[in-house]
Amino acid sequence: MIFFLKSLSRSVHDQEHHHEPVAEAEAEVETRMNDGKCTSLTVWRKSLLISCNGFTVISSCGGIVYRVDNYIDRPEELILMDGSGKSILTIRRRKKLGVPVNSWFIYEGEVGNYCATNKLSKKPIWCVRKNINILQPNHNVLAYVFRGSTDKRHSFVIEGSYTHRSCKVLGGSREVLAEITRKEAIVEGVSYGVEVFVLNVEPGFDPGFAMGLLLILDQMFP
Numbered sequence: 001m002i003f004f005l006k007s008l009s010r011s012v013h014d015q016e017h018h019h020e021p022v023a024e025a026e027a028e029v030e031t032r033m034n035d036g037k038c039t040s041l042t043v044w045r046k047s048l049l050i051s052c053n054g055f056t057v058i059s060s061c062g063g064i065v066y067r068v069d070n071y072i073d074r075p076e077e078l079i080l081m082d083g084s085g086k087s088i089l090t091i092r093r094r095k096k097l098g099v100p101v102n103s104w105f106i107y108e109g110e111v112g113n114y115c116a117t118n119k120l121s122k123k124p125i126w127c128v129r130k131n132i133n134i135l136q137p138n139h140n141v142l143a144y145v146f147r148g149s150t151d152k153r154h155s156f157v158i159e160g161s162y163t164h165r166s167c168k169v170l171g172g173s174r175e176v177l178a179e180i181t182r183k184e185a186i187v188e189g190v191s192y193g194v195e196v197f198v199l200n201v202e203p204g205f206d207p208g209f210a211m212g213l214l215l216i217l218d219q220m221f222p
Contacts, residue, residue, distance in 0.1 A: 039201040066211050078215050079110055089212045102130035104216045124149050128216045162217040165197040169213060177202050178210040
């Protein structure tokens with residue numbers, strides 16, 4: 001598995017250095033957040049665990065910074081973990097009268113049916129609502145992001161096309177905070193398709209939160 005991960009990191013990042021420990025990869029992301037540099041992450045739409053669906057997120061130095069491992073496709077809840085397996089965020093699709101609706105809640109840490117402490121009383125820190133208003137002039141909008149579960153005014157908007165791996169998270173002044181783009185291959189004629197792509201996060205915007213938004217987009221537009 002270690003040899004396989006090294007090979008993946010080299011092919012994805014086109015770098016010749018050895019695989020770095022998870023702690024160093026996470027430290028690199030933290031450093032970039034603090035020194036005003038954009039964080040560039042390669043997202044592989046695959047779990048490294050056998051018989052799991054999920055995501056493996058690799059830093060520019062070749063280390064794993066985030067991962068998602070699911071034993072079922074389209075689960076009721078998703079757990080975003082750091083490279084060492086610590087739970088960062090829980091994502092749950094909202095239900096009304098037991099029926100799923102087009103909104104997703106983001107909780108800090110691990111909550112829900114598969115959590116040992118099962119802290120269902122914990123309140124969501126974000127709510128992401130899919131744009132389904134066909135009468136709205138801007139058809140480019142994919143979703144709106146609200147603080148908590150009660151705010152009426154959105155904090156961020158997501159525009160573009162997740163299906164084509166080309167979308168942006170925009171702030172209140174329409175500044176780009178995070179962006180999903182296709183992974184460009186250096187070798188001519190080689191394409192990574194939609195299974196391997198890039199998440200660029202601007203300074204001051206939490207890469208973990210940006211990854212949480214990406215996971216919700218993957219649920220909205222499978």
